[in-house]
Amino acid sequence: MTKAIRRIRPRLPWAMLVIPAAAGVPLGILWWLLAPGGLNLVTRDPAFGSGTNPNVWLPRDLTLAGLLVLAGCLLAVVLADRKRADPQADLVAGLAGALCGAALAWQTGLLAAQLWAPAVDASANASIAFSLRAWPVLLLWPAATAVSVFVLELLDLMSRKPAADHGSRRTQWQGQ
Template sequence: MTAPLNPPQPPHGKPDDSDPWQEPARAAGPVPEQAHEEDGPGMRTELRDAAVIAVAVAASGVLLGLLWLWLAPRVPLIADDKAVFLKDTEGEQAIGVDGTFTLLGLAFGVVAALVVFLVRRRGGIPLVVGLAAGSLLGAVLAWKVGVWAGPETDVVAHAKSVGQGVVFDAPMELKAKGVLLAWPVAAMVVQLALTGLFGPRDPEPFSSYDDGYRDPYGAPER
């Protein structure tokens, strides 16, 4: 007589540890909080942090506007009995006003991205969107603050108040509105670069399907 080919069945209710096809046992009870933390914050937390970052970055636009008003060159105007015109027709003060705003916007974008990265190294799409939106709002706010706190915007009334032949400063204005994008563009580029270089790395997948797997039937090697 020959022995039966089927292996003996384990007792009812007790898994056989030697079965290669057996599903691994799962730990009973709730999942530890540490497992959730390793997967990163939830979407609600990311949206909340993005909103806080957007408001904080936008509020710093007041400082940029004051610095722009302080550092930008003045455009001199002069008036006669007929019109108001530039005192120096070949001057480059107007270009300097836009250039100063652009440089300040780039600097604020780098600083904002660096601070946000140090606070939240994990990054994420909501954070980048919040940083970009806050930077754009901050740039617009800086422009409005500079115009509001700068020289009189009513050029005709200002010319009449100072009198004919008296030099006075033109109101603060941006000739090229595209400079408002300097801050958000710099912030996004620096944020993405810092996250890519120094941010946390995702676990690498298995190199192949066969890693860590052994055929229980001992298939011969080729």
């Protein structure tokens, strides 16, 4: 009698894709709350409260950049955990989730500005409205995740003690 052999397919790490992507929603709201031109909870300076001041545009982008880098470092700590069944698939799914989460954070921040901020006449310049001028900022979350995972794995590799080398040439030659 022959037994049917079932091929076990590795399951996709959906949690590593969905959780970072879903984390983009609160991150986008936090961006609007903290950024100059948004609710401006960091400086509370009235000069930075409106997007009509061009000095607001760079700090607004840098606020999102800082939040995305922080999220990337936190995701890297989760991904560098040793108890994962398929760490490579988790890393790829985590990076894809981070990219989706960054785009979702950007769009959520823009939606929060449309819903809760006063209407702004952006006919002179589109950056007067709450927006992101530097789109490469969206790549910071996956980039920070990848670099942080690399550093954490490298530190883990360097902290391990080398295994006892029982079959080395030195021990073989000393025995002769």
